[in-house]
Amino acid sequence: MPDRSMIHLDRVTKVYPGTVDPAVEELTMDIQEGEILVLVGPSGCGKSTTLRLINRMIEPSGGHIFFDGEDVTDVDPDKLRRRIGYVIQQIGLFPHQTIGQNIATVPKMLGWDKKRTAERVEELLDTVGLPAAEFRDRYPKELSGGQAQRVGVARALGADPAVMLMDEPFGAIDPITRDRLQNEFLRLQSELKKTIVFVTHDIDEAIKMGDRIAILGERSVIRQIDTPERILAYPVDDFVDDFIGSGSTLKGLNFERVSGLALSSYPTIKVGEAPEKGLRAMDEANREWTLLLDREHKPLRWLRRTDLQRGAGDMTKRGQHIRAEVEPNATLHDTLEEMLNESTGMCCVVDNRGRYQGVVEISDLTEVIRRLRTEAKEHYDALETVS
Amino acid sequence: MSQRIVADPERKRTLDRSMTTDDDETDLAVASAGVSKERSRPMGLLLAPLGIVAIAGALLVYYDSLALDPDVNIQQASALDWHTKLWPQTVEHLTIAFWSTVIVVLIAIPLGVVLTRPALRRFGPVVLTVANSGQALPAYGLLILFLILLGQGTTTVIWALVLFALLPVLRNTMVGLDNVDRSTIEAGRGMGMTKWQALTRIELPLAVPVIIAGVRTAMIINIGMATLAFLVGGGGLGITINSGLKLQQDPVLIVGAVMVALVALTFDWIGAVAERYLKPRGL
Numbered sequence A: 001m002p003d004r005s006m007i008h009l010d011r012v013t014k015v016y017p018g019t020v021d022p023a024v025e026e027l028t029m030d031i032q033e034g035e036i037l038v039l040v041g042p043s044g045c046g047k048s049t050t051l052r053l054i055n056r057m058i059e060p061s062g063g064h065i066f067f068d069g070e071d072v073t074d075v076d077p078d079k080l081r082r083r084i085g086y087v088i089q090q091i092g093l094f095p096h097q098t099i100g101q102n103i104a105t106v107p108k109m110l111g112w113d114k115k116r117t118a119e120r121v122e123e124l125l126d127t128v129g130l131p132a133a134e135f136r137d138r139y140p141k142e143l144s145g146g147q148a149q150r151v152g153v154a155r156a157l158g159a160d161p162a163v164m165l166m167d168e169p170f171g172a173i174d175p176i177t178r179d180r181l182q183n184e185f186l187r188l189q190s191e192l193k194k195t196i197v198f199v200t201h202d203i204d205e206a207i208k209m210g211d212r213i214a215i216l217g218e219r220s221v222i223r224q225i226d227t228p229e230r231i232l233a234y235p236v237d238d239f240v241d242d243f244i245g246s247g248s249t250l251k252g253l254n255f256e257r258v259s260g261l262a263l264s265s266y267p268t269i270k271v272g273e274a275p276e277k278g279l280r281a282m283d284e285a286n287r288e289w290t291l292l293l294d295r296e297h298k299p300l301r302w303l304r305r306t307d308l309q310r311g312a313g314d315m316t317k318r319g320q321h322i323r324a325e326v327e328p329n330a331t332l333h334d335t336l337e338e339m340l341n342e343s344t345g346m347c348c349v350v351d352n353r354g355r356y357q358g359v360v361e362i363s364d365l366t367e368v369i370r371r372l373r374t375e376a377k378e379h380y381d382a383l384e385t386v387s
Numbered sequence B: 001m002s003q004r005i006v007a008d009p010e011r012k013r014t015l016d017r018s019m020t021t022d023d024d025e026t027d028l029a030v031a032s033a034g035v036s037k038e039r040s041r042p043m044g045l046l047l048a049p050l051g052i053v054a055i056a057g058a059l060l061v062y063y064d065s066l067a068l069d070p071d072v073n074i075q076q077a078s079a080l081d082w083h084t085k086l087w088p089q090t091v092e093h094l095t096i097a098f099w100s101t102v103i104v105v106l107i108a109i110p111l112g113v114v115l116t117r118p119a120l121r122r123f124g125p126v127v128l129t130v131a132n133s134g135q136a137l138p139a140y141g142l143l144i145l146f147l148i149l150l151g152q153g154t155t156t157v158i159w160a161l162v163l164f165a166l167l168p169v170l171r172n173t174m175v176g177l178d179n180v181d182r183s184t185i186e187a188g189r190g191m192g193m194t195k196w197q198a199l200t201r202i203e204l205p206l207a208v209p210v211i212i213a214g215v216r217t218a219m220i221i222n223i224g225m226a227t228l229a230f231l232v233g234g235g236g237l238g239i240t241i242n243s244g245l246k247l248q249q250d251p252v253l254i255v256g257a258v259m260v261a262l263v264a265l266t267f268d269w270i271g272a273v274a275e276r277y278l279k280p281r282g283l
Helices: A047-054 A077-081 A099-103 A105-109 A114-127 A145-156 A175-192 A203-209 A228-233 A238-244 A248-255 A275-285 A305-309 A332-340 A362-386 B002-007 B009-020 B023-039 B043-065 B074-079 B082-115 B121-136 B139-150 B154-178 B182-190 B195-232 B238-247 B250-278
Strands: A005-014 A024-032 A036-040 A062-067 A084-088 A163-167 A195-200 A212-216 A222-226 A268-270 A289-293 A299-304 A346-350 A356-361
Touching: A005 A047, A005 A195, A024 A047, A024 A062, A024 A195, A024 A222, A036 A047, A036 A203, A047 A163, A047 A195, A077 A084, A084 A145, A084 B182, A099 A105, A099 A114, A099 A145, A105 A114, A114 A145, A145 A175, A175 A203, A195 A203, A203 A228, A203 A248, A212 A228, A212 A238, A222 A228, A222 A238, A228 A238, A228 A248, A228 A362, A238 A248, A248 A332, A248 A362, A268 A275, A275 A289, A275 A305, A289 A356, A299 A305, A299 A346, A332 A346, A332 A362, A356 A362, B043 B250, B074 B238, B074 B250, B082 B121, B082 B154, B082 B195, B082 B238, B082 B250, B121 B154, B139 B154, B139 B195, B154 B195, B182 B195, B195 B238, B195 B250, B238 B250
Parallel strands: A036 A195, A036 A212, A084 A163, A163 A195, A268 A289
Antiparallel strands: A005 A024, A005 A062, A212 A222, A289 A299, A346 A356
16 A cells, blocks of 8 residues: 555544633644555544534634645535545435435535436445445335445435445444455455545544554543554554454454464374374474374374374274364464364464464564564654654 | 363354344344335325315305305305305415515524524524524514514515424424534535535434425414404404304304314325425435
């Protein structure tokens, strides 16, 4: 992703008439082209206000807003908004218009001809996974919550804006549908590469959706802005730490994969090989366990020294059945989950054909966690020395 | 534990299905429910014309049975003459009701729109109070007041009725606009609709059902009140009713009253039909 600022807020301030404390105080921030920046914070911190300042649904009391380098603080707000997609929690579909007419709202305002608009509507309905033939002429009341939200997204994409503002778009949807919509949206975004500012109060949603997360405190002051990985590994202060809550280490493991680890190696013997060979290998490697593999190199069982000392015979009945097995693209979160199911506390790594690659131990995970923390800390220390 | 789950595979499958059921299934149910509701005809709209025709038929039979003959009863025959009395009075009556309703609509809807804009919202209660007092004044007093101001004639009646029937349309316009879901306006403005576009494309269409209900009420009030137009020389079917009273001729009184009722019922029905078919689809 090229680091090109798509939206730049320069000391943007909002003071509501009749109040002394600003709702948003001198907020300066850059949103890079093609990223999802999530604004997250406790209720009343001004994150929605901040979002609405960007498309000037709320007029800033001070500061400047730049859009792709152009100062848009004083341009006609209605024209500005036609260049920005806007999705809100309540969706706000027009109940008296068909789905097709809803989606055509912005193209119509921009004066597109009928043919181009109709084609665009069809394309967008396909994009969000609603067959145009079936849905174009329906009315919003005939849609489920999930479908309505998809239409809301399609409508926001109407005239193919470079920027989308989303205010808790999945907030009012049941958890199962929400999860599916989030995944669909991330897949969509990987193709569309829009610049997106996304507001939520749910830190888990922020971690899932965000390329970067800005954690906002009161008056919309940025407490920390960074990738989810780094925020989880190194919350800069107690406020951020409290906000991301317990389990941040576990959540952080979602961003690391087995393929990024140096795997531990364990002695192995194959079915039919002499037990003495295994014992020798265990002595050499100084390990308490050895792995029994079948002829295709697939792990079968964990064997202890005593299992081998019982002499030759059918090894497949001895030792312990292997429960934990992951492939290299598994996240460390899933790996840990597998490990907890395994009495040996170790997890076998196999390739996509099930062949033995190595072993992950709990100490490998703690090592990763320590590394992430150190890296994040070094990153922040470096920032501090620069400033 | 694991055995129990395996032992009951049917139950597990049901659970899985209920977990992963795509919401499309329920949508179809919602959709078909919506369609069937739209297709079902409200019986009232069909029955009302039958009732009106029945009353009209009964009136016709009664009118015939009077066997009006100037030589037998000059008072009845003259008061109930179709060509010189009843028909011209009906036309006058409708003219009064029509113009007063049109003027009410032309004043009250724009006023309601203006009074729901943020800048002027605070004046809403004041104007509603004035309109309320218009309706609170006795109709008779209002007519006399306008008679003093404007002199005799149809115009006087029309303006008095405008003041009298302003409230339902004004109030319904304001309520209808206020009840429009804020999120639809927010979404519209957020996509770059100007205030005017949001008003004409979202707010007013969505407020139409409530506004029309107000107009219908105003129209019925006006048809009813036009019966008093004769008091200030404005004509209308009130003349026939008044003649019946003054001359103590019950048939005259009955024909006049039923004529007014017929006119009111007919226009109420037209209003109901308009309410139904002017309502935007999808609501």
